[in-house]
Structures are given as C-alpha cells and as structure tokens.
Amino acid sequence: MSNMISSNGGFHIDLDPEAYGDTYKDPFIQDEDKLTIAELIPRILIERKSFLNVTEESLREEIDNPDHEVVPNDEGPESEEIPNAEQLESDKEILLSEGNVVDLSDPLEIFQQQKLDLSKSINSALNETSLSLDFVSLLISAVKPNVAKSTISPHLSKSAPLGSLNSDRLSTQTDEEDHKKKVVDLKDTAKVGHGWKLEALHKITTLFREASVNLNEQVLKERRYWNMINSVLSNDEVLFKTRDPMNNARAIGVKYGYGDSGSNFHDKGLAILRKDNQTGEISFNPITNANKLTSKIYRYIRIKILSEIDGDFMLTGQSVFENKFNGSSQPIINDIEKARFFLFEEDLFYQLTREAKSLINYNVSIISNKIIIEINNEIIEIESVVYDENNDDELNNYYQNINTYSSINNVKCQLVLNYFKIMLCCYYKYNLKLKQKIPTSLTKWKQSNSHPLILRPLLGNIRHELNLKNMQNILKRLLAKFKDSLECKLDVRKFANLEHRSENPFQKSIERPVSKFNIILKSKTKEYLKIDVELTTNEIFVNLIINLNIIKFKSEDEYSNNLNGVNVLQINFNDFHEIEECLDWSILTFVSG
Amino acid sequence: MQPRSIALLQKIDSNVEQMLQKFQDIFEVAINQEKPKELLAVESLTIESDALTIIRLCQDLLSISRSLKETWCLGTLKVNEKSDITWEKDEVNKVFDQFNALTDRIAQFENKASLTTI
Numbered sequence: 001m002s003n004m005i006s007s008n009g010g011f012h013i014d015l016d017p018e019a020y021g022d023t024y025k026d027p028f029i030q031d032e033d034k035l036t037i038a039e040l041i042p043r044i045l046i047e048r049k050s051f052l053n054v055t056e057e058s059l060r061e062e063i064d065n066p067d068h069e070v071v072p073n074d075e076g077p078e079s080e081e082i083p084n085a086e087q088l089e090s091d092k093e094i095l096l097s098e099g100n101v102v103d104l105s106d107p108l109e110i111f112q113q114q115k116l117d118l119s120k121s122i123n124s125a126l127n128e129t130s131l132s133l134d135f136v137s138l139l140i141s142a143v144k145p146n147v148a149k150s151t152i153s154p155h156l157s158k159s160a161p162l163g164s165l166n167s168d169r170l171s172t173q174t175d176e177e178d179h180k181k182k183v184v185d186l187k188d189t190a191k192v193g194h195g196w197k198l199e200a201l202h203k204i205t206t207l208f209r210e211a212s213v214n215l216n217e218q219v220l221k222e223r224r225y226w227n228m229i230n231s232v233l234s235n236d237e238v239l240f241k242t243r244d245p246m247n248n249a250r251a252i253g254v255k256y257g258y259g260d261s262g263s264n265f266h267d268k269g270l271a272i273l274r275k276d277n278q279t280g281e282i283s284f285n286p287i288t289n290a291n292k293l294t295s296k297i298y299r300y301i302r303i304k305i306l307s308e309i310d311g312d313f314m315l316t317g318q319s320v321f322e323n324k325f326n327g328s329s330q331p332i333i334n335d336i337e338k339a340r341f342f343l344f345e346e347d348l349f350y351q352l353t354r355e356a357k358s359l360i361n362y363n364v365s366i367i368s369n370k371i372i373i374e375i376n377n378e379i380i381e382i383e384s385v386v387y388d389e390n391n392d393d394e395l396n397n398y399y400q401n402i403n404t405y406s407s408i409n410n411v412k413c414q415l416v417l418n419y420f421k422i423m424l425c426c427y428y429k430y431n432l433k434l435k436q437k438i439p440t441s442l443t444k445w446k447q448s449n450s451h452p453l454i455l456r457p458l459l460g461n462i463r464h465e466l467n468l469k470n471m472q473n474i475l476k477r478l479l480a481k482f483k484d485s486l487e488c489k490l491d492v493r494k495f496a497n498l499e500h501r502s503e504n505p506f507q508k509s510i511e512r513p514v515s516k517f518n519i520i521l522k523s524k525t526k527e528y529l530k531i532d533v534e535l536t537t538n539e540i541f542v543n544l545i546i547n548l549n550i551i552k553f554k555s556e557d558e559y560s561n562n563l564n565g566v567n568v569l570q571i572n573f574n575d576f577h578e579i580e581e582c583l584d585w586s587i588l589t590f591v592s593g
Numbered sequence: 594m595q596p597r598s599i600a601l602l603q604k605i606d607s608n609v610e611q612m613l614q615k616f617q618d619i620f621e622v623a624i625n626q627e628k629p630k631e632l633l634a635v636e637s638l639t640i641e642s643d644a645l646t647i648i649r650l651c652q653d654l655l656s657i658s659r660s661l662k663e664t665w666c667l668g669t670l671k672v673n674e675k676s677d678i679t680w681e682k683d684e685v686n687k688v689f690d691q692f693n694a695l696t697d698r699i700a701q702f703e704n705k706a707s708l709t710t711i
Contacts, residue, residue, distance in 0.1 A: 186627065193625050193633030200637035201623065204644035211648040218655060226662050239667055252667065415699050422692065461700035498693070505688035508696050 046105060138165045221280030228282045229273065231330050244272050245291050251275065253287070256340045258347065262428035262435065265347040271339065273332070284335035298342040298387035299369075301349055303416045305409040306379040313379060317409020319417045321387070342387065348424050348454070349384045355455040362459065362542045371455075375462055380416065419509075420454050426506045427452035453541075457509035460541025464513040467535055467544055467576075468494065474580045475517060475533075478587060485591045487522040496534075512537050520559075521590060528553040529590045530565070531583070546573040550586055605657060612650045615643040 035043070048054050134156045141148030141162040148162060229252060233239060238260065242253040257269015268289055273282040288294050305317040325338040349369075356364050356371045363374040371382040431450065437443050472492065479488050493499075497514040498507060517533040534547040550569040553559035569586060573579040622636045622643075 185630075189630045189633065190625070190627070192630060193628065193637075196633055196637040197623055197625055197640070200640040204619070204641055207641075207644050207648065211651065215651055215655060222655070222659060222662075226666075229662075229666055233666055241663075241667055252663075412699060415695060419695055419699055422695075457696075458699065461696050465697075465700045501689070503685070505685050506692055507689070508693050 139167055142166050224280040225275055228332055232332060235333050244274060245293050256336050257343050262431035263347055269343045282332055284332055286339060299384045300345045300387050302383045302385045303413040304381040305413055308377040316405055317413040319413040348420055351452045352382055352455055376466055423454040424452060453510060456541040460537055463542055468515055470576050471535055478583055482587055489520040491518040512541055528559040544574055546579050608650045608653055612647050615647050619643050
C-alpha cells in the first residue's frame with residue numbers, strides 16, 4: 001500500500017500487487033485457497049458472525065447470485081479482489097472502494113481508515129470556512145474595503161469586484177405600518193436633529209469660550225516671557241538654545257560668564273532662563289558645563305590688613321562689599337549681574353591661589369580660604385568669604401571701625417581689591433588677544449602657559465618700594481660719610497623702565513620694575529667716579545637684584561665726553577649689606593687712591 | 594525673501610483660510626432640512642470637530658509667533674558699534690597715570706606703620 005498526497009489535497013490510496021513482483025509475498029494479501037483450517041475458521045466467523053445461519057442452501061444461493069453477496073455483511077468475501085482490478089476513474093471512487101477493502105480485523109487498517117476520514121473532514125471544514133470567510137469578506141468589502149482586501153481569496157476577488165455585495169436590515173413591519181412610522185419618524189428626526197444640532201452648537205460655544213480664555217492667558221504668558229527675554233537680551237547678554245536638565249524641555253540659556261572674554265576658568269558661567277509655566281516669568285538657574293543644575297555658594301573676596309602695633313598684630317583695614325545688585329529694575333538682570341559678579345570673584349580667588357602657590361618661599365601662605373602675605377611688619381589677608389546678604393554687619397564692617405587705628409588701612413584694602421580686579425581684567429584681555437591671533441605653535445604655547453599676574457606685581461611693587469627706600473638710605477649714609485672728601489651728586493630714577501612706554505596702560509605691573517641710581521663723585525684730585533646702581537627683580541617680581549657698575553674717569557673732560565673711562569667694578573648683588581660694604585670699599589679706595 | 598519666510602507666510606495664510614473655511618462649514622452644516630437621522634448625527638459631530646480644528650489652528654498661529662520671536666532673539670547677530678573703538682592716546686595715558694597712582698598707593702605703607710629696614 002502506498003499513501004500519496006494528491007494534487008487536490010485528498011488522500012489517494014491504491015494497490016498494485018504486480019508492482020511487488022512474484023518473489024515478494026505480502027502477508028496481508030492471502031490466497032484463500034491456501035488458508036489452513038485454523039486460519040479459515042476465524043475468518044468465516046468474522047464474515048458470517050456465526051455458523052448458525054450458514055446453511056448449504058444459503059451458500060448455494062449466494063454462489064448463484066453473486067450480486068447479493070454483500071447483503072448479509074458490509075464486506076463481501078471477495079472484496080479483496082477489487083483493488084486488484086483495473087485503476088478506478090475518480091479519487092472518490094478509490095476512497096470508497098478502499099473503504100470497502102479495509103479489513104476490520106486489522107487495527108492498523110482501522111487507524112488508517114480513521115485517519116483518512118479525519119483528513120477528509122478537516123479538508124471539508126477548511127473549505128467551508130474559507131468559503132464563509134470569502135462571503136463575509138465580500139460582504140464587508142462595501143464598508144471596509146481595506147479589511148476585505150486582506151482576507152478575500154484571490155479567486156473571489158477576480159470573479160466578484162469588491163463592494164459588489166451589500167446587506168440591509170429587512171423591516172418586519174408591513175408597508176402600511178412602515179409608512180405610518182416613517183411619518184412619525186420624520187417628525188421625530190426633525191426634533192431629535194434639532195436637539196443634536198443645538199447641543200453641538202452649545203458645546204462648541206463653550207469650547208470656543210474656553211479656548212479664547214486659554215489662548216488669551218497663553219498670549220499674556222508669552223508676552224511676559226519674551227519681554228523678560230528681551231530685557232535680558234538688551235542687557236547685551238549672550239543667549240543660546242539649550243535643554244533644561246530638570247525636565248529636558250527646550251529652554252533659553254544665558255552665558256553670563258567670562259569664557260568668551262578671555263577667562264580660562266573652569267566655570268564658563270552658563271545658566272538656564274527657566275520659564276515659569278504658570279506666569280511665564282523667567283528665573284535664573286546656573287548650570288555647569290555638563291548641563292547639570294548647580295546651586296552656587298556665592299563667595300566674595302575680602303582684603304584685610306593687619307599691622308604690628310606695640311608688638312601685636314592689629315586689624316587696621318578691611319575692604320567692604322560694595323555691590324548691592326539693584327542696578328536694574330528687572331530682578332532677572334540683577335540676578336545675572338550678581339552671578340557674574342561672584343563668578344568673577346571666584347575666578348579671581350582661584351587665580352590668586354594659583355599664584356600664591358609659587359610664592360610660598362616669599363612669606364606667602366595659603367590656609368583654606370585665605371591667602372596670607374607677610375611683608376614689612378604688615379599682614380595682608382586675602383579671604384574668600386561666603387556671601388550672606390542678610391548679614392549687613394559683616395558686609396559693612398560696622399564692628400571694625402572702632403578706633404582710628406582700626407580703619408587706617410580701609411582705603412588701601414579697597415584699592416588692593418580694585419587692583420586685583422584690574423589685573424585679572426588685564427589678563428583676560430591678554431588671553432583674548434591671543435585667541436584672536438592666527439593660531440601658531442607659539443600662540444598655542446603662550447595660551448597654555450600663560451598665567452595671570454596679580455599677586456606677584458602687587459608684592460613686587462611693595463618690595464620694590466621698600467628696596468628703593470633701603471637703597472636710598474644706604475646711599476645717603478655713604479654720601480654723608482664721605483661728604484667731607486668728595487663732591488657728590490645723586491640722581492634717582494624711579495621706574496626707569498616706564499620711560500619707554502608701551503601701549504599697555506598696565507605696564508607698571510606687567511614689566512618688572514627697574515629703578516636707577518646715578519651717583520657722580522668728584523674727588524679733590526678732579527677725578528670722577530660714576531656709580532650706576534640698577535635696582536630690579538626677576539620674573540617672579542619678588543627677588544632683589546642689584547646691578548652695580550662703577551666707572552672711573554681721570555678728568556672732567558673725559559667724564560663729560562664719556563671717554564677713557566676705566567671700568568672699576570661690574571657686579572650683581574642680592575643683598576643690601578653686601579652692596580653697602582662693596583660701595584663703602586669702592587668709595588674709600590677712590591678717596592684714598 | 595528667504596524661502597523660510599515664504600513658507601511661514603504661506604503657513605499663516607493657509608491657517609487663516611482653513612479657519613474661515615471651517616467656520617463657514619459649521620454654519621452650512623447647522624441647517625436642519627429633511628435630512629435623515631444618521632446624517633444629522635454625523636453633522637452634529639462634524640460641528641464639534643470643526644470647532645476643535647479652529648482652536649488647534651489658533652494655537653498653531655500662536656506657536657508661529659513664538660518661533661518667530663525665538664528666531665529673532667537667538668538667531669540674529671548683534672552688531673555692536675562700540676566694539677571697534679580704538680583708544681585715544683590721551684585716554685590710554687590717563688589710564689596709565691591712574692593705574693600707576695593706584696599701584697603707588699598700594700605699594701607704599703602708611704606712615705603710622707613702623708618702617709624698619711629688612
């Protein structure tokens with residue numbers, strides 16, 4: 001037996017014993033003539049149920065009328081012969097004949113038979129379903145063509161165009177009733193329709209009213225918002241588009257810092273102008289470079305000067321906090337100005353600490369938020385103080401101005417603070433100029449290696465003044481000592497370097513100071529000694545460097561023409577005692593020689 | 594004119610036109626002749642939807658004005674006339690002198706402080 005799946009999906013079973021050849025003996029195909037008695041009897045029992053009804057007459061009758069052979073049973077005794085006959089025409093007939101062929105005694109046969117039936121039923125069910133699906137598809141194709149298109153079979157869609165089938169509910173009422181009802185309906189419809197329309201119109205009236213109120217509010221909010229943005233903009237602030245880190249909404253940011261003005265401080269001074277969704281007003285919220293919200297602790301720089309009075313250090317001056325942040329009528333602008341002010345203070349203190357680090361060897365120390373400079377029995381303290389706008393006492397130094405000494409240096413503190421700020425601006429300007437130049441390796445090197453000059457020039461200038469005084473004292477002492485034997489002329493040129501003026505108005509604090517002392521000594525033997533003392537410092541501004549140059553002339557003519565001068569001494573000093581001794585010795589030699 | 598401005602103007606025009614059209618539609622549909630019930634039901638809903646469309650279009654107009662303001666505030670470059678000023682020599686000298694005076698003042702000590710040699 002061979003099972004094949006035919007092209008139309010049904011099962012097709014046929015039997016061709018010849019295909020197996022003579023040698024192959026199928027156990028299911030039995031030659032009835034060769035059956036043993038043990039096999040024959042149960043077989044007759046199955047066919048005839050019982051020997052009771054089997055009589056010679058009935059058998060004879062059966063043989064005579066072979067057409068009736070199947071009557072007593074479903075299967076005839078010779079039914080096995082049928083498949084051996086010629087191929088049957090249709091599949092159906094084969095199926096039927098196969099059904100007849102099946103030997104009910106064999107469970108495998110029964111199973112096969114049932115399997116066949118099952119697949120037949122499934123096939124027919126599938127067919128029915130697809131037919132009904134087609135029907136439904138065609139029916140709804142009038143209303144929902146897209147849904148129908150996806151479910152309808154290609155065959156039906158070819159033969160019946162979409163939307164060609166429609167349905168309607170049939171009225172069960174008679175024509176007369178229908179007509180009556182129609183009249184009533186029409187009246188009702190008019191009324192109901194009227195109501196619906198009225199309802200709809202009423203609804204849209206309220207909708208419009210609400211929308212108008214809403215839109216009006218929004219317009220007001222927008223106006224407030226843009227007015228404020230505009231006032232910020234007119235304050236020459238840099239605005240940019242950004243996202244609010246709090247809710248990732250679109251927002252406008254303001255760049256209030258000095259990043260574009262030459263500062264290389266880590267805080268570029270960015271803030272979000274957050275819109276209040278209720279009122280449309282904007283508020284100022286600083287953010288970091290990484291677009292995160294920050295809450296800043298405002299700190300400002302306070303300068304104190306302590307002086308030694310009677311062996312103790314007493315506070316003799318303190319700078320005050322001057323800014324009130326109410327320059328504008330717009331609070332938002334005041335907020336920005338305030339943030340900018342404190343950003344500058346923060347930057348300044350940062351740069352001061354950086355500078356102070358390199359000055360540790362020169363009596364400068366850093367203790368937490370304080371830089372302490374000790375110089376000439378005075379202490380200058382630069383302190384970063386937390387800003388508390390409610391603490392008027394501290395901001396205005398009320399408690400401090402108690403006696404004459406305690407406020408003697410107030411102005412100076414203020415001036416020092418101003419000086420620091422000017423110097424930082426000067427540094428910004430320098431940086432900005434570097435940035436605007438065509439980038440070369442030199443400008444890049446300058447950019448990465450430049451650092452502000454703030455503390456060093458201050459210290460340098462103070463020291464230079466002290467050194468000048470010292471030098472003058474030394475020279476005065478020496479000249480007084482030799483005034484009997486010598487005619488002397490002292491010429492002092494303070495800050496001789498400033499005689500060549502550069503374009504930068506801050507030259508005095510950018511270039512190291514150079515002061516010159518020219519002394520002309522005239523001995524009684526009409527000899528001239530020209531002593532040039534140059535007082536200067538190195539690039540850290542605080543070291544003392546003295547260049548001494550002594551030239552001797554034999555006569556006045558030679559001196560005035562600067563001819564035949566003998567270079568007596570050319571030497572550098574770092575110490576006042578040494579130069580005093582050296583000068584003393586030189587003049588003494590000159591006097592005696 | 595920039596293509597962007599033209600597109601904006603066109604959008605405003607079409608918005609206004611649509612608003613007027615929808616408003617007209619509402620009144621056309623509001624007429625209650627011998628229409629079947631189904632049509633009336635649909636029409637009453639159409640009125641509401643038209644009204645909502647009008648409101649949405651209004652909001653659209655508002656957002657256009659907002660984007661205009663944003664472009665104006667953020668997209669324009671400010672030209673500051675003051676930026677190119679060159680300092681006069683006198684002014685530089687004035688600053689120079691003032692700054693030197695300031696430096697001198699902070700570099701010197703008050704007479705009260707006792708001066709001693711180092």
